[in-house]
Amino acid sequence: MGLTERRKAATQLEIAREAAALFAERGADGVTAEEIARRAGVSPRTFYRYFRTKEEAVAPLLAGGAARWLELLAAAPAGLTVPQALAGAARDALAAPGEPEREAYRWTRGLLRAAAADPALRAVWLKVNQESEDALRAVLAARTGLDGRDLRTRLTAAAATAAIRVAIETWAEGDAPAAGPGSPADLGERAMRDLTAALDG
Structure with a gap:
């Protein structure tokens, strides 16, 4: 850039x-x-x-974690399976090691709570997730050698994006901290592992 x-x-x-x-x-x-x-x-x-x-205007703030997730997934070691790479990238992308990340999560929590009752904000959040899903298809295609239009690639991208979205929304609805048990990173990794257990099968 x-x-x-x-x-x-x-x-x-x-x-x-x-x-x-x-x-x-x-x-x-x-x-x-x-x-x-x-x-x-x-x-x-x-x-x-x-x-x-x-x-x-809040889209860049909401999209930051998704961009980091895609970067980490693209850089994941080639020896990892897709489920392993997805879970590891989710954990690291959603981590909040310092105050800047925790402050961003405080904003995110407030925005998602507001979005529950504001259709326009909700639409922005869903658009961010759709754009993340579309970008994830390309990353998965590059990693697996499959066409991004392949059914399995599309399903994996849709399910993985939904898992992260649900994890973050679950965190935002509660009072868990931005780091540690119940945090976005914790819930995101758990959601991804639950989801990808089926992909490994």
């Missing part, structure tokens, strides 16, 4: 963080795109260059 792309990504993430903070304070209905832009230090024009709606 070049310097310009990194700057754009950093700007998008800053907007996402400010949007998440404002949504947590007042709910999405009580926030305008102009307020988000002002808090992020950008103009409304810049905001709308990146996002069509205020709800879409």
Whole structure:
């Protein structure tokens, strides 16, 4: 990624963080795109260059873990089976070793709780998951040598993405910490192992 792309990504993430903070304070209905832009230090024009709606502004924050999962899966040792690689990548991608990751999870918890009652936010979350599933198909195809349109590849990508989504939603609904027992990494690895036990069979 070049310097310009990194700057754009950093700007998008800053907007996402400010949007998440404002949504947590007042709910999405009580926030305008102009307020988000002002808090992020950008103009409304810049905001709308990146996002069509205020709800879409949180997508980079929600998508961060998925991108990390795909990177780890693509880099997993060739000797691992697909189920082993999926579970290991899920555990490592969802880990929260430091305060930045734990802070991101606090935002994620607030957003997912709000999304349960906000169709627009829910749509953003589901879109992030669909995009992750589509990208996962390509990673799995490269790893297995199968066509990304192959039925097994599609089923594996759909089921694995759903397992991670359910694990994160389960965590967000409760009060478990971002690290340790009951955390996203713990639930994600457990969900993936339960799912992939069938794939090993």
